[in-house]
Amino acid sequence: MSMHPQNIPDIPQETVEVARASFPKGNIYMKIRDTLGSIFEEEVFADLFPQNGQPAYAPWRLALVCIMQFLENLSDRQAADAVRGHIDWKYILSLPLTDPGFDYSILSEFRTRLLAGGAEQKLLDILLTRLREAELLKTHKRQRTDSTHVLGAIRTLNRLEILGEGMRVALDSLAVAAPDWLATNIHPDWFDRYGRRVENYRLPKLDSEREALGSTIGADGLALLDAIYDPTTPQWLRQIPGVETLRQIWVQQFYAPEPDVRVKWRTVKDMPPSTIAIHSPHDVEAHYSSKRSIDWVGYKVHMTEICDEDSPRFITNVHTTLSTITDEQAVEPIHSRLEEKDLLPDEHLLDAGYPTAENLVNIGLIFDF
Known part of the structure; x- marks a missing residue:
């Protein structure tokens, strides 16, 4: 599938009228579009698609669909149905009411392109930039990070x-x-x-x-x-x-x-340690790990968010690692990434799994246990 960047279209007038009649006070998706616009531009995805071939479905729309799909915990098929049937989704996507949507398999193909092109972090950075431009991201003096397990998309094998x-x-x-x-x-x-x-x-x-x-x-x-x-x-x-x-x-x-x-x-x-043991030939990087009462095979993700009292709790960084990487090993790359975004906090709240004497000396920030 090919892509030739085009201008983001305005929301069709009929879609605007029906959406505002259905949601007089608006809803989250309508407010996002009114405040942040389309968020993503076509040029962001140009390097993920070839220049020749069948035209691709607008990637800026697919990026927004993926976000809304996550918010509502929908499957690909359910998300594609929501594009066809939900007025507020058509509003944020600049679609006419009669738009038939797309086949749900396109979402999986789009995510594959994002991962293959290493563009998933770029989407978060663009969103943070839009929030700054809209003066919604005003402060980030206090942030907190915590990790959670991510199950590998594999079946457990003996x-x-x-x-x-x-x-x-x-x-x-x-x-x-x-x-x-x-x-x-x-x-x-x-x-x-x-x-x-x-x-x-x-x-x-x-x-x-x-x-x-x-x-x-x-x-x-x-x-x-x-x-x-x-x-x-x-x-x-x-x-x-x-x-x-x-x-x-x-x-x-x-x-x-x-x-x-x-x-x-x-x-x-x-048997070899869990740091190298293969638990499935379909994903050799999904390793067994255990944290407190949770045992899993997969990965670990560290989420950092703003927790200033006078600011919305925006996520500022997502750091994914192998499940066997300890929390303390994630501190330095998380801080390096936040510094690149000019989002390094004055006070960083972390649980006891993150801080070490070396981190406290080298990074020089305040840790809250």
């Missing part, structure tokens, strides 16, 4: 499922990247074992049978890796993400105790 899925992902990747090579190296029984997603309810119930299946999968993976790392095999096959993930999983799950025993499962005590 060890046997991780092995089976790791093998299936590697084979699927090779089937796309090197089908001819795979056709000459695949074993016939691999189709039955890895032809569909590996799920626990399809696996054996007895421990002895599960251990035997795990050893079989381990031998299959080792045979595939031996073929890939053979000197006659093109080296670029080793760089395929699914193949590299398979190699890492096998290192973490197996070892070779004797020359005549090629693979043996590691004991729980011999």
Whole structure:
């Protein structure tokens, strides 16, 4: 999909009249549009889209839809329906009442473009700039930061499922990247074992049978890796993400105790730490972590907001890390980012997980416990 930046259209007069008749006192979305305008301009997204191809749906509208979708906790399908059916949404998006909206799949594609282009932080910075221009962001002397867990968009897998899925992902990747090579190296029984997603309810119930299946999968993976790392095999096959993930999983799950025993499962005590352990081949950066009474596999996000008594509580920074990164390690990058935005607070409120003696000396700000 391509994009050629255009001017933001005015709100159609009919939409204005119906919206104001329906909401005489206005509502949050109408006030946002009246106060901050469209917030985003088309040029902001120009580097995320090619110049040729089918025209893309206006990205400034999609950015606003994503914000409203988050506020109302809507699925992509529900958000697309709201664009079609909610008068206040049409108002903020400058849409006529008869606009049919868009297919909900566009939202997922748009978020993918934002992440691939590293533009998600840019959207927050633009919003903060608009708030300053509207004189709504007047003070930021006192701010607070706290972290929360973010669940990975993956299914929780046991060890046997991780092995089976790791093998299936590697084979699927090779089937796309090197089908001819795979056709000459695949074993016939691999189709039955890895032809569909590996799920626990399809696996054996007895421990002895599960251990035997795990050893079989381990031998299959080792045979595939031996073929890939053979000197006659093109080296670029080793760089395929699914193949590299398979190699890492096998290192973490197996070892070779004797020359005549090629693979043996590691004991729980011999498993790698959570900082590197792979819990799903579909997201190798989603790690297990625990904080107080919460256990999860995913990430951690640190939210910083203004908490001055005479100011709205605007979020000024969002810092996402691996789940295994401790809170104290996030202080310096958070402060560096706030300083870049000219939003560094005089007083920073943090819980006991953040401050250290080094942070207090190096950063020189006041921490409130």
